[in-house]
Amino acid sequence: MAETAETLLTVENITLRFGGVKALTDVSFDIRKGEIRAIIGPNGAGKSSMLNCINGFYHPQEGRITYKGQTRKQMRPYEAASQGIARTFQNIALFRGMSVLDNVMTGRVLKMNSSLFEQAFFFGRARSEEIAHRAKAEEVIDFLEINAIRKTPVGRLPYGLQKRVELARALAAEPDLLLLDEPMAGMNVEEKEDMSRFILNVNAEFGTTIALIEHDMGVVMDLSDRVVVLNYGEKLADGTPDEVRSDQAVIDAYLGASH
Amino acid sequence: MPLPDLDRHDTFPKLLRHNAGARGNRPAMREKNLGIWQTFTWSEQAAEVRALACGFANLGLKRGDHISVIGENRPRLYWSIAAAQALGAIPVPVYQDSVANEMQFILEHASVKIVIAENQEQVDKVLSIKDRLPELHTIVYCDPRGLRDYTEAFLHHYDGVLAKGRDYDKVHDKFFDEQVDAGKGSDHAIMCYTSGTTGQPKGVVLTHRNCIKIGAMAIEFDKLSEKDDVLAYLPMAWVGDNLLSYGQSHIAGFCMACPESSETLLIDLRELGPTYFFAPPRIFETMLTSVMIRMEDAGRFKKWLFHTFLDHAKKVGERILDGKSVGLVDRIKYALGEICIYGPLKNMLGLSRMRIGYTAGEAIGPEIFVFFRALGINLKQAYGQTEASVFVTLQPDGEVRPDTVGKAAPGVELKVVEGGEVMYRSEGVFLEYYKNPDATASTKTPDGWVHTGDAGFIDDSGHLHIIDRAKDVGKLASGDLFAPKYLENKLKFFPNIREAVAVGDGRDFAAVMINIDADAMGNWAERRNIAYASYQELSALPAVYELMASHLAEMNAGLAKEPQMAASQIRRFLVLPKMLEADDGEMTRTQKVRRSAVATKYAPLIEGLYNGATSVYMEVEVTFEDGRRDIVKGNVPIWDVDAASGAMARAAE
């Protein structure tokens, strides 16, 4: 990533507490436009909490988040979504009662404007929107190669495919910033390779900025432009994969952990 | 609707122009893309081809140049073929699953100037050999995904070529029509490389006249019309796809459809329900196997219904199909079966609307063949070759039999020469093997007869029977005829045998190496609670051997009754520990066994078959789909089979 790249999101001095427990302590870093930014760290390092702060699900007690030049203390999840932040979840959070296609279509909900009246009678914008957005959803489906299962209820899909559908749902929102919470957790080698390829393609094709949490160091090092390392809610290191890899504090933390 | 005047519209570009005028608003091509069947009419198709041809011209494509299309069946690739033909250039389709080296041979041999590649995967392959292909100046890709960062100047996106072509067309608005008009029926239309079981592939040059004459013949033979639908799913590099999908749709004006992907093929087939369908036997075999496997799980009543009606269908179905007299009760029962079983089954397989189906390329198991025909599907056999622009023989309606490949097609002359080899002569006979006069001379006689390389005979009713490759027919030590393919085909008709390789030329007796069908046998083992960890383990199970031995005994009994074949009963067999794969060089890309390669690779096993060993240790390399390699090793058991009543048959002679 070019050094001159514009910053998309900055978190400054974020501290998040649950009751007396500190999940995050004074964490600061930035995400540049167009980069793949990894957040790594051992279990319980506060990675998911960090993402939850960014997209407004948790409200940090201290610190500020600047996104697209606007600084705020916190956002509502709805606002975050409408500002172009989409995400996937560590534990799959698909709409299990719906088909793959409907899940992806749901990802486009913010882009649809037809009135209740139009929807009730399925005319005008309701009709044209359904068709236009179906085409967009199909592009995402094609992109992620889930054509063969588009009408399958997601509950019937194997784990790896569910993860991919979740990514599809997030992509359908055409986000500026895509937050991926352990996109490769629980996958086998082949599935991981597929998912890595998709992530890189998303970044390259759509120019989407990606922040991802990942456990697997190898994957992170291959995928990301820059890495921030968290440990026990505090920032341990920040830099390119090579810098982070050779950072003594990181080595110590990881030697202590199982990875 | 009668066919157009083929003397005037004597090239495919002219036919396209004709169709755009005569049936501009009818669908020419469909593609399952983004979830629906995107449809292109003849006039849209003509406009697209026009722009693309101009685009190619803009890229410097000249009359007589070769271009190559590489990829799955996609409208854009077919349009590229059409556009090249419009300019008088010759398209050379390449198998999309060939590796870079195989590709290099063809691209180099044909001096290909432009490659049209479907996607990144194909572009990467071509790029990896680009340095060795000095004549190749341009690569056009259809799907830009993953190619954004490719900066090579000779790499163009299809849309860009199209846009440039439109601009070009505006400036030189007479150019395209002049080019089309300049084409003649005797021009090279397409070049298909035959994979061949031995040696390097040969480029078969077919003219427009070849393709159009044969295509029109088959259309009239089966009364195809513009209302037919065909699904183009077989490799574009195979001449059959080119003639049946692309060629015949241009002549008859019907619509050809491309599936979404190979994964969704069966869904797409079911949705589309083609009326005219062409498939090699293995597709029908897979269908039948899957029907039987799926019915295994059905409830008792459903199974009973299924088998009752199926038995009935086997009894009268073909007679009804052939329009022969059948009793009223049987007809009513068959009609009931149509409602309960046959209709739904055809619907599930996507064959409901099928009027005419052909199977060719290999012998089809009589049971499979009869099964589909009994359901009321007009499945027929044909025999053909790339060198013949596909068709040599066809089975006329009402004369369909499982054991022949039909009568000489209209306009085709047929003869069997000394040594049993079949020869033919027709308007479809190819011009030449590209840059290979020796091969041309040895295949095609000066008066136009072509050696098929197949051994066979013509029976009293004029039907051709194919026994084997002429060069593969050998003799046992006893001097009796040994036709390995004949034996193998009989074995392959057992649904749980995937592939078989018979040996015995110059030996005392015939023996066979079997490849079991992983799906069918896996299912079989599961139902019997037989545990196994791998294909290798499954293939070595005594239970599996027992089953195979029983199949062989059954087959031997059958062979014993055929005077010419009684001597080649199988005495010993083994089950191969791995599937024969094209990636390991054991099969051709068209899924035919490479006999010599197998013989070399499995020499120790063949040795074991004849030295009386009860098992042989073997190590063999396997290539996985993703390119990784591994070694399969272990003991391969060898069993004996009794030669059933062969002695009696001989004694009776």
Add this chain to the structure above:
Amino acid sequence: MLYREAGDFKTSYAKDQALIPIRQDRVMLYICIAIALALPFVANDYFLGSIAIPVLIMVIAAIGLNLLLGFCGQISLGSGAFMAAGAYMAYKCATAFPWIPMPVSIILAGIATALIGLAFGLPAVRIKGFYLAVATLAAQFFLLWLFTHVPWFVNYTMSGVPTPPPATVLGVYVTGADAPNWAKYLFVLAFCAGLTWIAYNLVRSRIGRTWMAIRDMDIAAELIGIRPLWTKLTAFAISSFYCGIAGALWSFCFINTVEPTAFDINRSFQILFMVIIGGLGSILGSYFGAIFITLFPILLNSAPAWFGLEIPGNIITNLEFMIFGAMIVFFLIAEPNGLARLWQLGKEKLRLWPFPH
């Protein structure tokens, strides 16, 4: 009987997303509509008046609750009260503005009920699931109390149980004592068909997907940009709209009085049972549920007589309670998607026939 789908392929999204994409299903629908329209000519007056009309009206109410519970995952134990609201609002509207055509009055009553539903749905903003049950119970008790204790709602009628005013559509009486059953039936049928169509449209549009998203995984839905408050409230309002219209029709076209006892908490439970047994999240299931729950007691009452048995009425009632209770538990355990799921399974079986799966 058996599906033939080969060759029934779609060349545009509009066709692929059609209400009923399978050709044979469309034919089935036309046949059903034809039968429904032919019913007045073939069925007797008892069947029309005492079975067909209440079933159709309860279908509307069940669809209403199903939109809320089955699609949006929000429970309501106050459907009966919203039906009452519809009945009283329709009465007020029809008497205060007699010049308004009756169908319009009923739709206005539905809209008014939707607003009332909104007020009681507001707590849904901050709570979920069964907490809402309490809010809707509040509606159930409060609204019924309101309609019985505020004489304005009954135009100060002495008895407190007024009769709906007679009204005509196309010159035929559809409400009031003089209305023939066949006219009332067709009137109700028109509402039922129209509202069914609208319900199908809603659940296949954006709004339906947002409801289901909230139902299936509300947190994920919120992070996608679905506003839980707005989504739940629309479900509440539309559900109340359906119940309101059902209530108005019940009073105007079935029992011919406007009285609260028809809409007590048992009515709410009855509708809930229709939705559970018919199938959560299925419009078609609402039909099955309404038919089953309405017809089953009739069957239970008359069945013993067929076998020459005499069972006292209170025992039948108790049996009915037990059977319904047991069925609810059974369906929730075995087939949470109810009769509709069984129907769908049957249909899938037919589509796969002769294969088992």
Add this chain to the structure above:
Amino acid sequence: MEFFTDFFVGPIMEMVKAPEFLAEVAIAGLMSGVMYSLVGLGFVLIFKASGIFNFAQGVMVLFAALNFVGLMDSGVHPIIAFVATLVIMTLLAIAIEKLVLRHLVNQSQLILFMSTIGIAFFLEGFGELIWGGNVRPLHVGIPDDVIFIANGSILIQEADLFAGVTAAFLVTVLALGFRYTAVGRALRAVADDHQAALSVGIPLNHIWIIVWAVAGFVALVAGIMWGTKLGVQFSISIVALKALPVLILGGFTSIPGAIIGGLIIGMGEKIAEVYWGALFGGAIEEWFAYIVALIFLLFRPQGLFGDKIIDRV
């Protein structure tokens, strides 16, 4: 303006004028509040241990009382009838666990809730099928004289007092049991995290049976109290619906909450009925509790004592 006076001034004036009457109303309210508390207690027990919102609790009260009074009417000694009913309620708990709950593990709370509605209907039909639907007077020797206190100006039913004392005793025992016995700790562990509880070796099925049996016991006590007061009849189960707003007020997971909520609702609705009822045309007792709950839901959905609801992603 007139309404404003009637609403805000009038009732207060009356309260001040006749404090003894107010006290009497309040105490009467408190006593019916105790009943709500007892039913609410059953809810809380089951909710805490299994996350199930047991709509059938009210019907369980009716069912227990029906069995008890039915046995007594057939000449069984009250103590034996009591024990026999306890056995029946335990069997019921086992049956519910075996036939219903274990098949619904991992289902959403909403499904579980609806299944208890099914149970409620079944029990109601079943109970009345066996014992009939008539109102049955219940006399178990609970004193039903009237006591006058504060110089005879306030009147209290002895039965109410007895009920209050019993309820207080029951609540204390349960609260202590929850806190200090092994079973109680197990129950709390289960409520916190099913997986965790299982992993420390507590059989979930047993826990559920115990909890439902204890809830059955509470239901029996409540049933006896109410039966004494009003006779055993179907309306008990409808009145028991009032326990829902009680829980909204007190919080779904708090035993003291259930008690205090019950008392507040009981007292509140009596006072409201007496002082404000006439203003609205009477019978506001029917909905008062629900509207209070509704307002609570808007402003403090977790109730007075409940745990704050935290969503996890």
